[in-house]
Amino acid sequence: MRYELYYWSGVQGRGEFVRLALEDAGADYVDVARKRGDNAMMPFLRGKQEGALPFAPPFLKAGRMVIAQTATILAYLGPRLGLVLGGLSAEIYAQQLQATVTDFMAEIHDTHHPVAANLYYEEQRPAARKRTQAFREERLPKFLGYFENVLTRGNGRQALSRHSYVDLSLFQLVSGLDYAFPNAMKRMQSRIPHLRALAERIAERPNIAAYLASPRRIPFNEDGVFRHYPELDPAR
Template sequence: MRYELYYWTGIQGRGEFIRLALEDAAADYVDVNRKRGDSAMMPFLRGKQEGALPYAPPFLKAGRLVIAQTATILAYLGPRLGLVPGGLGAEIYAQQLQATITDLLAEVHDTHHPIAVDLYYEQQRSAARKRAQAFREERLPKYLAYFENVLERGNGRQALSRHSYVDLSLFQVVSGLDYAFPNAMQRVQKRMPRLRALAGRIAERPNVRAYLASPRRIPFNQDGVFRHYPELDSSR
């Protein structure tokens, strides 16, 4: 099957978690908006296409299926791409972990947009500094400790009994946090040895390595979920 991924052009965002799974599995897919522009997804968002109605991208078209929400898309792709261990228990646990990553992404986003999505960062900078401080000091260590424990309870190297889409997503989380909060990540470095090692191994997987070196990998920038504003990463 050839998959069609719909997501905003020019940013990694939540679509990147799906791209990593498709790339790692060498799946046949097309990043539709990058070929046809963001207008390509509007008929789906406006209910002009058959199938499920997405609220927002990313969404995936697989045959006649239209699947939205990152965690749901990955839950669908996981068994089909060999990116989740077999068995209902493993599939549900993977979904649970991916949903927790979704929670983390929402909190990362709110560090630079704590008041309203429709306002520019510059219009909420003061509130963003307060939100980012709470995230750096309280929420970030808590999330990283949780996922460190997940790896420890697994086999010490992966979230589940073998390589899965959750590992790919944790790589993206670590990479994004390194970009957005380099100082904060440096301060918690010693408390996340398994996560750091996992991220290094994922980066060296042949298909992922080739993807990261290709123009298909959009660089981190100031329009995605992970944004680097030095004042939000300051300990002052």
């Protein structure tokens, strides 16, 4: 099957978790908006296409099905791309972990947009500083500590008993946080050795390494979820 991925053309965002799974598996897919522009998504978002009505991108067209929400897309793709093996219990656990990634992404987004998503960062900078201090001191260690524990309770190398889309998502989390909060992540270094090692291994997987070196990998920027504002990541 040839998959069609719909997501904003200029950012990694939540669509990147799906891209990584498709790239790692060597799936046949097209990143539609990057070829045809963001307006290609509008008929789906306005309910003018057949299939389920997505609330927002990313969404995936698989045959006649339209599947929205990152965690749901990955739950669908996982068994089909060999990115969740081990039966129903493994699939459910992968969904649980990916849902926690989704929760974490919402909190990461709110560091730079704590008041309203339709306001510019510069319009909510004081609130962002306050929100991000709590994020760095409390939420970042809590979430990363949880995922470190997930790896520790397993075999220390991956989230499930075998390689899965969750490992790819954890790689993306670490990569994005390294970009957005390099100082905070440096202070976390000794507390997340398994996550660090996992991220390095994922980056070396042949298909992922080729993807990261290609123009298909959109650079991190200040329009995505992971944004680097120096005032939100002090050295101390």
